[in-house]
Amino acid sequence: MSKKHYFDPEDLKKFGNITDWQKSMGDKYFAWYSEVMKEGALTEREKSLIALAVAHAVQCPYCIDAYTATSFEKGADEAQMMEAVHVAAVIRAGSSLVFSTQMMNHAKDLTM
Amino acid sequence: MGIHQKSKSLVSRHSELSDTFYQLRVLNGQERTDADFPKFVDRIKAAGFHDGRLSPTRIDIFQLNVGKLCNQTCAHCHVDAGPDRKAENMTRETFELCLDVLARYDIPTVDITGGAPEMNPHFRWFVEECYKLGKHVIVRCNLTIIVAHKKYRDLPEFFAANGVEVVSSLPHYAALRTDSQRGDGVFDDSMEALKMLNAIGYGVTGTGLTLNLVYNPTGSFLPGNQASLESDFKSQLMRKQGVTFNNLFAITNMPISRFLDYLLETGQYENYMQSLIEAFNPGAVSSVMCRNTISVSYEGYLYDCDFNQMLDLKVAGPLTHIRDFDLQLLQNRDIVLNQHCYGCTAGAGSSCGGQVA
Ligand code: SF4
Ligand code: SF4
Numbered sequence: 001m002s003k004k005h006y007f008d009p010e011d012l013k014k015f016g017n018i019t020d021w022q023k024s025m026g027d028k029y030f031a032w033y034s035e036v037m038k039e040g041a042l043t044e045r046e047k048s049l050i051a052l053a054v055a056h057a058v059q060c061p062y063c064i065d066a067y068t069a070t071s072f073e074k075g076a077d078e079a080q081m082m083e084a085v086h087v088a089a090v091i092r093a094g095s096s097l098v099f100s101t102q103m104m105n106h107a108k109d110l111t112m
Numbered sequence: 113m114g115i116h117q118k119s120k121s122l123v124s125r126h127s128e129l130s131d132t133f134y135q136l137r138v139l140n141g142q143e144r145t146d147a148d149f150p151k152f153v154d155r156i157k158a159a160g161f162h163d164g165r166l167s168p169t170r171i172d173i174f175q176l177n178v179g180k181l182c183n184q185t186c187a188h189c190h191v192d193a194g195p196d197r198k199a200e201n202m203t204r205e206t207f208e209l210c211l212d213v214l215a216r217y218d219i220p221t222v223d224i225t226g227g228a229p230e231m232n233p234h235f236r237w238f239v240e241e242c243y244k245l246g247k248h249v250i251v252r253c254n255l256t257i258i259v260a261h262k263k264y265r266d267l268p269e270f271f272a273a274n275g276v277e278v279v280s281s282l283p284h285y286a287a288l289r290t291d292s293q294r295g296d297g298v299f300d301d302s303m304e305a306l307k308m309l310n311a312i313g314y315g316v317t318g319t320g321l322t323l324n325l326v327y328n329p330t331g332s333f334l335p336g337n338q339a340s341l342e343s344d345f346k347s348q349l350m351r352k353q354g355v356t357f358n359n360l361f362a363i364t365n366m367p368i369s370r371f372l373d374y375l376l377e378t379g380q381y382e383n384y385m386q387s388l389i390e391a392f393n394p395g396a397v398s399s400v401m402c403r404n405t406i407s408v409s410y411e412g413y414l415y416d417c418d419f420n421q422m423l424d425l426k427v428a429g430p431l432t433h434i435r436d437f438d439l440q441l442l443q444n445r446d447i448v449l450n451q452h453c454y455g456c457t458a459g460a461g462s463s464c465g466g467q468v469a
Contacts, residue, residue: 043340072329074336075344077286 012062045074052081053088115256117185118295121194122373129373130192132424138372138381139451147382149389152453159394166403166447171439173405175223175464176210177418178202178235180410182227183260186294188328188371190422193227200227202410207238209412209434214245217439223405223464225252225418230264243274250277252464256298258305268309277322278314279361279464280306283330285348293330306355315357326466328363332380334387334459338362338467361466364388366419366455388454396461399468402447408434416447418464425450 019026037047048071055063071081122130128143129135137143157164180197182189214222222242229235229251242249251271258267271278280302284290287299306323310316315323327341335341342360349355365371367384375381402416406427412434415421425448426432431441461468 039337039340043344044336045340045344069333072331073333075284075327075341077284077289079286079288 007061009062009065012066015062043074045071045076048074049076049080049084053084056085057088057092115184115295115297115301117195118187118293119185119370121180121185121196122192122370124194124196127373129369129376132422135368135372136423136425136450138376139367144376145381147385149385149451152451153449155389155392155454156394156397156449156457159397161397164449166397166400166449168443168445168447169403170443171217171219171404171406173221173223173401174210174214174219175225175405175407175418176202176229177225177227177407177409177421178207178229178232178238179227181231182254183231183257184228184254184295184298186370187374188293188330188365190366190369190371190419191227192369192422197227200410201232202234202412204234206410206412206434207234209437210408211238211241211245213434213437214242214247219406219439220248221250222247223250223252228254228257230257230267236270239270239274239276248277249274250279252279252281255280255282255302255305258308259301265308268312268314271309272312272314272321277324278309279324279326281326281328282306282345283326283328285345285352289330303353303355306349306353306357310356315355317356323357324359324361325357326361326363328365332375332378332384334391335362335364335462335467338460359466361464362460362462363464363466364455364458364462366452368419368452369422385451385454388458391458392454393457393459393461393469396457396459396469399461399463400453400456401463401465401468402456405464406442414442419452419455420448420450423450423452 019030037044048067051063052067052071055067068081129138134143138145141148153164156166177191179201180191180193181195181201182193182197183195185194224235224239226232230253239249239251253267258264281294282290282302283293290299290302291297306315309323312321313319314321325345327335327345329335338360341362345360346357349357367375367381367388372381375384402420405417407415407418407421409415409421414427414432414434414437415425416427427442427445428448429441429445431438456462
């Protein structure tokens with residue numbers, strides 16, 4: 001291994017290189033990405049905030065850096081960005097908590 | 113009410129950057145950084161612009177920067193304006209020379225900026241004279257000046273009486289974003305001023321009174337799409353403040369003066385220049401504003417644009433002062449270009465009227 005740590009902000013700049021070892025799939029990914037992120041039924045600002053929220057849900061430091069910058073560029077502010085992260089966090093928490101219904105069902109089966 | 117100053121002028125801080133020659137040396141990699149960016153002139157040459165030269169189309173806009181005095185000290189100000197800049201103000205004699213030129217030539221639009229131009233003692237008289245000449249007058253009003261003192265509170269009525277198009281900076285519809293660039297309290301005062309303008313019809317459809325807002329990024333990033341920013345601003349300002357306006361102009365921050373200082377102090381200069389250069393759009397070159405604008409300084413010197421004025425890059429050729437104004441000669445000049453011009457050609461381009469491409 002060339003480095004002593006896993007995440008290096010400089011590596012984000014090399015993202016384009018993913019086409020080096022699989023060009024057609026990589027090219028398709030970037031074309032898909034451009035199509036998805038451009039203004040459509042949702043604005044670019046709204047899409048950036050969704051991307052920022054997902055970045056937190058999947059805990060990707062590269063995406064967090066990238067979509068913090070992009071969200072500002074597209075006109076979002078700190079309050080919108082923090083609310084987007086809360087949406088990701090609350091859904092993540094809820095998706096754990098909702099399993100407690102299974103726990104409760106099973107607990108009831110097991111007990112008198 | 114009232115605002116807190118965000119920063120101090122470079123001049124009052126005795127910053128090296130208050131020397132325009134020093135700024136040009138930074139932009140050309142000779143001070144503070146050795147980053148060797150491709151020359152703007154070479155870039156436009158490669159894009160097919162006649163030997164890297166750019167000439168005016170015709171002069172439609174006569175822009176005056178009437179002085180550096182301002183009630184605010186915004187962190188990004190390319191004029192290095194502030195309350196301390198009392199000495200730099202256009203005199204009545206220079207205004208009269210401008211009026212002579214405006215009477216002599218068919219230049220339809222007069223664009224008045226500063227500082228806070230309303231603080232110049234000859235401001236109202238000059239606007240009225242331009243109106244009498246049948247000119248379309250634009251005033252770049254920072255909004256807070258309207259509520260800064262009772263003597264300015266009738267500015268909305270004064271603007272309306274003279275058919276003035278008001279163009280005002282509001283970097284964001286969120287108070288934190290606006291105040292972080294322009295000073296605490298600026299957002300609230302700006303909202304009060306916008307409501308006063310709306311109340312007499314400015315920015316309201318059908319009144320003919322135009323109120324345009326200027327968005328500029330509040331950090332080291334480039335502006336997004338102007339149309340989509342405009343629709344966000346319109347819906348958010350209406351929803352939260354009950355404020356309306358006509359158009360939003362998205363403007364890129366130029367890497368000069370206090371914004372250059374910010375970039376250097378925060379270690380972001382190289383990255384910012386790189387992002388301007390990567391976003392270079394040959395399609396924006398032919399629409400840069402220096403092609404239809406002439407810019408006059410408070411001392412009466414002539415420049416291709418307000419940015420060249422702040423770098424003291426006077427128009428090329430023998431006539432550099434308003435007293436020698438010759439439209440024919442000026443229309444045949446070459447525009448003086450330098451590395452900061454990348455700020456006008458990034459992405460969708462940038463001008464005093466917003467994106468151009
Ligand atoms: S940006 Fe405008 S309002 Fe702010 S200090 Fe400069 S001239 Fe004044
Ligand atoms: S900075 Fe001035 S001279 Fe350079 S391209 Fe922009 S408007 Fe023209």
